[in-house]
Amino acid sequence: MELYDVSEFWKFDLRVGLVRKAEKLRRTRKLIKLDVDFGSELRTIITGIADQYDPEELEGKKFIFLLNLKPRELSGVKSEGMLLVAENEDGRVYLIPVPDEVLPGTRVW
Template sequence: MEGIVQLIPTMKSLGDVNKKNDVTNQAAEEMKAEPEKIDFSNVKIEPLFEEEVDFDTFSKSDFRAVKVKECVAVPKSKKLLQFTLDDGTGTDRTILSGIHAYYEPEELVGKTLIAITNLPPRKMMGIESCGMLLSAVNNLKDSEDEELHLIMVDNHIPAGAKLY
């Protein structure tokens, strides 16, 4: 059947082609830009532990990638966030972490974090916490201020992946 035209919807602009190319080129230039430089000269690093841990002791720690399914502030606590995590077992894991000063709960949902999963359960504010999320912490030189960064990994790492 001649003369029938099938229209396929697209997300392309119907505007001026040159304008489109300018926007595309500008976006490409921005992507090529150097990543933001971070000045670490004002960071105070704590000394390493002098006490050594033997391999058998270290290997008893079970570090796992966990996916944040839900994160909420714990009522009546200024510090605690309650995480509902997928640890790859098929059963949700609850971990509480005192990081509310550094993160809002909604910004952590969907992230892949690292947890130690074989610590004994500990009750905080009446809620049982089953593990600990790993963070990097540092102080600024000549200051009492502390920075905390949750260890986040690539979202392609599946829940339950073991770290060695």
């Protein structure tokens, strides 16, 4: 495992986001389009977990997102961040829930 100075970590903008809407992207097996509320802004984020989760399981829930990535187009839709999840050795993905009292846009560190 490569080690980094803690100053590298602070470069990442990790925020709590509330999934307002989630829908599976057509003609894809794994992609879900999320409309995510970060308090002061809404963003579209594409995540590749549709083979393990239905979009309905994500709506109305809060998760942690990485926001300061360069936008990337996936299946014709611009993604403006990344959903953080846990993944085991077998490729099983686990969502990391955020308590209800934490407001959208709250910084994570």
